[in-house]
Amino acid sequence: NAGVTQTPKFQVLKTGQSMTLQCAQDMNHNSMYWYRQDPGMGLRLIYYSASEGTTDKGEVPNGYNVSRLNKREFSLRLESAAPSQTSVYFCASSYRGQSQPQHFGDGTRLSIL
Amino acid sequence: RKEVEQDPGPFNVPEGATVAFNCTYSNSASQSFFWYRQDCRKEPKLLMSVYSSGNEDGRFTAQLNRASQYISLLIRDSKLSDSATYLCVVNYIIQGAQKLVFGQGTRLTINP
Numbered sequence: 001n002a003g004v005t006q007t008p009k010f011q012v013l014k015t016g017q018s019m020t021l022q023c024a025q026d027m028n029h030n031s032m033y034w035y036r037q038d039p040g041m042g043l044r045l046i047y048y049s050a051s052e053g054t055t056d057k058g059e060v061p062n063g064y065n066v067s068r069l070n071k072r073e074f075s076l077r078l079e080s081a082a083p084s085q086t087s088v089y090f091c092a093s094s095y096r097g098q099s100q101p102q103h104f105g106d107g108t109r110l111s112i113l
Numbered sequence: 114r115k116e117v118e119q120d121p122g123p124f125n126v127p128e129g130a131t132v133a134f135n136c137t138y139s140n141s142a143s144q145s146f147f148w149y150r151q152d153c154r155k156e157p158k159l160l161m162s163v164y165s166s167g168n169e170d171g172r173f174t175a176q177l178n179r180a181s182q183y184i185s186l187l188i189r190d191s192k193l194s195d196s197a198t199y200l201c202v203v204n205y206i207i208q209g210a211q212k213l214v215f216g217q218g219t220r221l222t223i224n225p
Contacts, residue, residue, distance in 0.1 A: 098211035104156035
């Protein structure tokens with residue numbers, strides 16, 4: 001049972017480059033989330049998708065875009081990477097909405113030079 | 114005041130000891146409460162939900178105090194494998210929209 005799968009695990013980019021982080025879940029969850037985690041800041045929500053076909057901004061959406069491709073997949077795109085986006089990115093899913101516990105992927109460590 | 118506050122620690126306790134830590138939250142409308150654990154360089158994993166009447170899962174006991182707006186986690190007979198960062202997570206409903214807020218975590222080290 002894979003749960004939540006994120007790719008890639010690690011990535012180094014140069015300032016201005018673009019990339020897409022991929023996330024897929026096989027738990028038949030309706031809601032999916034993207035977080036970033038920085039030292040001393042805790043987990044901060046970037047974007048979420050309450051259900052297939054919907055996406056909403058979280059706490060720190062600037063510089064990011066998302067696509068809920070289908071029920072299983074939710075991708076995060078950095079159009080023009082900046083050093084401030086160096087972070088660990090986690091994708092998560094829950095059965096329905098933010099009142100229920102979320103299950104996390106094992107993260108993407110992203111460095112922007 | 115932060116929406117969810119935790120003592121960052123670190124807490125260093127000997128193996129076999131009992132350790133407890135609290136988490137305070139600012140919004141009295143909070144609906145759901147969870148404890149997650151996060152190992153170094155790993156993803157957060159759900160440890161347990163916190164119910165109004167308090168709940169226990171093996172060596173772990175979680176309690177909720179709505180009047181004082183805090184939740185607690187008690188670990189009995191601590192093991193080396195309990196070393197981790199413990200995240201307090203609180204759900205709010207604001208203007209009809211749900212929001213899940215993570216505390217910054219309390220770092221726990223169990224020493225042999």
